[in-house]
Amino acid sequence: MALTEEGIIQAEGMMSRWVRLPSGARAHYMTSGATGPAVLLLHGGLPGSSGTAGWRFMAPYLGERGFRVYCPDMPGFGLSDTRKEHWPTGIDSFVEFISEFVDTLCLDKFHIAGNSMGCMNSVNYMVAHPERVNSFALIAGDVGDVMPEGLKKPQPTVSLKPYDGTEQSMRALMETIIHRGGAISDDLIAMRQAAGLRHREAHAQFWPTLLQYGQRMPWTDPNLQAKLVTKGRLDRLQIPGIYLYGRQDVLTPVEWGYEQEKVLTNVQFFYPDDCGHQGQTDRPDLFNRVFDEFFSDGKVSRAAADDAGVSKNRLELAHLVEQT
16 A cells, blocks of 8 residues: 555554644644543654554554544654754653643543653653553653663664665664564555654754663763653652563563563563564554553453463552453
8 A cells, every 4th residue: 555645654543633832843643533531652763663653553443442542753753843943852852742742632631651762751751740641551661760770781682783764774673673574564664764764863863862761871961861860750650550561572672671570560561472672563462452451441351461471570460450
């Protein structure tokens, strides 16, 4: 299937929308569903990422199940505003964008979920605005300095080459984060390739802070580091939360999930099989079901929890997982 006139994959059940934010930025987002509780889905941070690329298999499902789903293109991604004054200057820029976006769309309370960089953005938004979040679901990302200082982070198990602007390079990136090869279509590559080129210069501004937040390099700005503190904040939140980490993740191996589980004792972890870094794309049959149950009832059913590889590293959280 060809891309739309806007250069987006044809995703049945998703609609392309635009909104002008108070900052003057022209924000693009995909939506699904017309009524019900609001769900905000935040995409990852590799070149070419977008609301469509990250959530095309989940958003329509949740929309059909009675949710209003919003998948924004973050600054520097997808069809977001390309004017330099609206480029992200650091990972904190995304929190500011989310705040502006949900206020503009009058989303007073909502469920939030994010994959990879979207995991970070979900966490950082929650600790800044916990009163706005009903519940959260994270997928294979980082959670800031709540992790013990000096803890060695597992390195990728494949050689990840930087995006060089070519179609071949984009395909290699997709083969790294998506375990299920059949989900990597020519249309996906074309859409992400165009977006990657469109925002290539903007990435240079925020990417170092993403690596610093993910503990891959030391912080250079103590003020920004202090602004994004999660220790004593994320681990103390009483917002219901789950975290899914694919066992076949080669970008940030599953061992990093095990380490995060040790400090996030209020969050229920799952380790689904046959899943890479973008588990919602690899196993929509499983992730859609878990997200639907959790956002609907605040609890994952026994059958879905077992299918999703509910963690055996510690006792299950009975208020988040059905016990019978």
